[in-house]
Amino acid sequence: MDALFTNAFLVAFVSGTIAASLPLLLAGLGEQMSEKAGVLNLGLEGMMLVGAFCGFAVALETGSFLLGFLAGAAGGMAVAAMMAALCVALPLNQIVVGIALTLGMQGATSLAHHVLYSRTFPRLPRQPEVALPLLSQIPVLGPSLFTQNPVVYLALLLVPAAAWLYRATNIGLNLAAAGSKPAALDLAGVSVTATRAFAVLATGALGGLGGAYMANIGAGLFVPFMTGGAGFMAIVIAMLARGRPAWVLGGALLVGFATSITTALQVAGFNIPTDLVLMLPFGTIMLVLTLFGRRAGLPAALGLPYHRGAR
Amino acid sequence: MPEGTGAATTGADRGLDVPLVRLSGITKRFPGVLANDEVSFDIRPGEVHALLGENGAGKSTLIAILSGVLQPDSGRIEVNGRPVRIASPRDAIRLGIGTVYQHSTLVPTLSVVQNLMLGQRWWRPLGRAAALARLAELSALLGVRVDPDATAGSLSLGQQQQVEIVKALWRGERVLVLDEPTSMLTPQGVEELGQVMARLAARGFGIVFVSHKLQEVLAFGHRVTVLKLGRKAGEIPPARLSALSPAEATAEILDLMFGRGAADPEAPRRRASTIRADDAPLLEVEHLSAGEGAVQDVSFTLRPGEILGIAGVDGNGQKQLAEALAGQLRAEAGRIRFAGRDITRLPVARRHALGLRYLTDDRLGEGTVGGFAIGTNLVMKRVGEPPFWAGGFERPARIAAHARELIGRYDVRTPGPEVPIATLSGGNIQKALFGRELSGEPRLLLANKPTYGLDVANIRAARDRISAAAAAGVACILISTELDELLELSDRIAVMYRGRIAGIVGNGPDAERAIGRLMVGGA
Numbered sequence: 030m031d032a033l034f035t036n037a038f039l040v041a042f043v044s045g046t047i048a049a050s051l052p053l054l055l056a057g058l059g060e061q062m063s064e065k066a067g068v069l070n071l072g073l074e075g076m077m078l079v080g081a082f083c084g085f086a087v088a089l090e091t092g093s094f095l096l097g098f099l100a101g102a103a104g105g106m107a108v109a110a111m112m113a114a115l116c117v118a119l120p121l122n123q124i125v126v127g128i129a130l131t132l133g134m135q136g137a138t139s140l141a142h143h144v145l146y147s148r149t150f151p152r153l154p155r156q157p158e159v160a161l162p163l164l165s166q167i168p169v170l171g172p173s174l175f176t177q178n179p180v181v182y183l184a185l186l187l188v189p190a191a192a193w194l195y196r197a198t199n200i201g202l203n204l205a206a207a208g209s210k211p212a213a214l215d216l217a218g219v220s221v222t223a224t225r226a227f228a229v230l231a232t233g234a235l236g237g238l239g240g241a242y243m244a245n246i247g248a249g250l251f252v253p254f255m256t257g258g259a260g261f262m263a264i265v266i267a268m269l270a271r272g273r274p275a276w277v278l279g280g281a282l283l284v285g286f287a288t289s290i291t292t293a294l295q296v297a298g299f300n301i302p303t304d305l306v307l308m309l310p311f312g313t314i315m316l317v318l319t320l321f322g323r324r325a326g327l328p329a330a331l332g333l334p335y336h337r338g339a340r
Numbered sequence: 341m342p343e344g345t346g347a348a349t350t351g352a353d354r355g356l357d358v359p360l361v362r363l364s365g366i367t368k369r370f371p372g373v374l375a376n377d378e379v380s381f382d383i384r385p386g387e388v389h390a391l392l393g394e395n396g397a398g399k400s401t402l403i404a405i406l407s408g409v410l411q412p413d414s415g416r417i418e419v420n421g422r423p424v425r426i427a428s429p430r431d432a433i434r435l436g437i438g439t440v441y442q443h444s445t446l447v448p449t450l451s452v453v454q455n456l457m458l459g460q461r462w463w464r465p466l467g468r469a470a471a472l473a474r475l476a477e478l479s480a481l482l483g484v485r486v487d488p489d490a491t492a493g494s495l496s497l498g499q500q501q502q503v504e505i506v507k508a509l510w511r512g513e514r515v516l517v518l519d520e521p522t523s524m525l526t527p528q529g530v531e532e533l534g535q536v537m538a539r540l541a542a543r544g545f546g547i548v549f550v551s552h553k554l555q556e557v558l559a560f561g562h563r564v565t566v567l568k569l570g571r572k573a574g575e576i577p578p579a580r581l582s583a584l585s586p587a588e589a590t591a592e593i594l595d596l597m598f599g600r601g602a603a604d605p606e607a608p609r610r611r612a613s614t615i616r617a618d619d620a621p622l623l624e625v626e627h628l629s630a631g632e633g634a635v636q637d638v639s640f641t642l643r644p645g646e647i648l649g650i651a652g653v654d655g656n657g658q659k660q661l662a663e664a665l666a667g668q669l670r671a672e673a674g675r676i677r678f679a680g681r682d683i684t685r686l687p688v689a690r691r692h693a694l695g696l697r698y699l700t701d702d703r704l705g706e707g708t709v710g711g712f713a714i715g716t717n718l719v720m721k722r723v724g725e726p727p728f729w730a731g732g733f734e735r736p737a738r739i740a741a742h743a744r745e746l747i748g749r750y751d752v753r754t755p756g757p758e759v760p761i762a763t764l765s766g767g768n769i770q771k772a773l774f775g776r777e778l779s780g781e782p783r784l785l786l787a788n789k790p791t792y793g794l795d796v797a798n799i800r801a802a803r804d805r806i807s808a809a810a811a812a813g814v815a816c817i818l819i820s821t822e823l824d825e826l827l828e829l830s831d832r833i834a835v836m837y838r839g840r841i842a843g844i845v846g847n848g849p850d851a852e853r854a855i856g857r858l859m860v861g862g863a
Contacts (some may be wrong), residue, residue, distance in 0.1 A: 213444075213447050
């Protein structure tokens with residue numbers, strides 16, 4: 030047991046938790062916005078994959094991590110634009126379109142990877158980190174928590190920013206109305222289509238950013254299917270968060286913790302079958318769902334296309 | 341156009357002769373229907389203009405044109421004497437016309453003040469302080485009290501409507517259109533609404549009050565316009581209305597609605613009792629409790645051919661009592677005996693098969709599957725049973741024949757049994773449901789608010805249907821919030837108050853007063 034709790038191990042463990050949580054946090058915050066506005070965005074996994082691929086490809090070509098992240102967000106938004114066109118503007122069934130987009134993007138990114146990188150398997154160099162002054166001097170927590178890529182700080186800042194957006198702005202009111210009673214929003218003179226499209230595009234940007242983080246920071250390379258269900262986990266986290274951004278952070282950290290402990294246990298040489306250990310994050314999600322799923326309190330119009338005049 | 345020139349006290353007679361809004365010659369066609377035919381309608385400051393007519397008379401179309409939801413095919417709209425076009429709800433608001441729609445437009449998950457702030461440009465700050473001030477100002481004007489931070493969905497229907505009125509006047513609108521505002525309210529809520537309308541009229545607002553209830557129109561309206569089959573059947577100006585006695589006014593309006601000499605469909609009359617004295621009780625309810633306190637210690641008996649009315653302000657456990665009797669809600673204590681047999685633990689289907697039929701008040705929600713054909717809905721409670729199913733397979737010809745028979749017998753107006761039931765009007769859906777519950781061998785009809793939301797003709801049809809059932813020996817429980825309905829049909833009337841039966845009153849000349857006392861919790 031003693032060997033398990035060395036400083037080096039703890040630093041690796043905490044930064045592992047953050048690395049695993051961050052894509053979930055970004056994607057979860059995005060999904061939460063869509064769900065608030067009444068769109069169940071099952072294309073999230075596809076948006077994250079495209080974000081991961083675009084982010085990696087651009088960072089590799091330009092050598093710029095900033096451009097890589099911007100490309101990741103743009104890639105996610107491009108998929109989200111399809112989702113918005115099909116499910117918000119037309120509007121078609123969100124579940125069917127969402128699943129189709131995820132499956133389609135899994136294929137598209139795998140194909141692109143096969144064509145471009147399957148022979149060379151390029152890697153990105155290690156990313157620049159920003160150590161926060163003073164805070165990074167704290168033992169264990171300093172090097173693990175406060176020495177991170179700027180995207181981490183951005184994602185953490187998004188939590189209070191989203192909470193403020195929902196609580197104190199007209200955009201927040203419009204999103205809530207679009208998800209709870211779109212007809213009321215329409216009568217108030219605000220376009221339900223525009224409100225929902227905005228939410229879906231924001232989801233795409235955040236999901237794409239999360240994917241780019243996975244590829245560029247987490248792994249340093251792109252492999253097909255690399256998101257491995259993170260998009261779906263983010264959807265579950267967003268559903269359980271009942272519209273509260275802080276709860277998304279909590280959920281993402283919980284799953285990140287389970288993922289990280291998987292690695293940690295393997296490193297520590299625990300004699301547990303790997304397959305069992307790898308199931309831990311999914312088991313956590315299922316446990317959380319059984320415990321809290323019934324009280325998810327989702328918006329009334331979630332998943333329902335809005336047609337003006339139909340009751 | 342008749343003009344008020346007498347000595348009445350409304351704004352129109354004080355010389356404010358330019359109407360706030362004037363509709364003239366409004367015509368609107370829908371495929372196959374002339375919904376509005378050359379209708380003219382004025383809204384004057386300081387006046388409650390009641391718009392009366394049966395379902396389908398064109399009231400809703402006229403309101404939709406006034407609030408910008410629909411565009412007229414021809415006709416002229418003037419606001420403050422200037423011709424205008426109301427192309428959208430937003431235009432209507434800009435022109436100072438605020439509308440309270442029949443269906444709630446509040447977002448149930450948002451607070452009252454958030455609902456009121458909804459609809460600003462997205463880049464603007466919320467301006468919560470200003471909104472709170474405006475809310476306080478309008479609540480004072482209306483004489484109501486609203487908690488700005490209460491979630492809209494947690495308010496009573498009456499309070500929600502007050503918020504809707506505040507919302508309709510939010511941007512300084514001077515015209516308030518209320519589309520059937522009393523249909524969802526308790527008697528007390530209706531009373532409060534009447535006071536709010538009177539206050540607004542006294543401050544010079546122009547109010548349109550749509551209703552199909554004569555008594556409300558007489559109680560709250562200054563001017564009355566009657567629509568019939570899309571045409572304006574007539575208008576009674578304030579001077580004339582205030583000169584008439586209530587009975588004369590009633591007679592005059594009925595003449596306009598139904599032609600000369602029609603009897604008041606709302607006049608109290610009592611059905612002759614059809615109980616056979618020697619019959620044993622069909623239903624015995626002993627100390628029944630259900631719904632976590634919603635129904636507490638309820639006991640009564642019911643004989644074949646008897647109608648037991650259940651009165652009470654809405655929400656005092658009537659619905660839970662009905663569901664417990666129908667088997668949809670588990671009895672937590674007590675016993676239910678039906679035809680001498682203990683049915684307390686029997687499931688819904690078994691009770692139905694025994695002849696206990698529940699006519700729900702939620703016609704579209706639990707009464708029907710809207711997208712299914714009428715024929716299918718009519719056998720919905722007998723799925724799998726012969727003769728409509730054989731060996732697990734549906735027999736469409738039998739189902740359709742059964743449907744055609746019930747459609748004919750119960751006068752359901754529909755193109756055919758294959759039409760989705762949700763396309764029918766409320767009155768016709770109710771007729772179909774009566775057909776379904778009374779087919780086979782009914783022994784007890786449990787009717788929950790059977791005339792709620794129906795127009796005069798369909799209310800009549802539903803009430804006749806219940807008395808006919810009782811005359812045929814079916815025991816009936818009639819849950820209603822309409823006192824005159826209970827007085828017309830019931831042999832005895834039980835009053836529910838906070839989940840208990842506060843008392844059971846034999847129907848007779850003194851019943852009304854006794855029920856009134858029990859309804860508000862008096863002994």
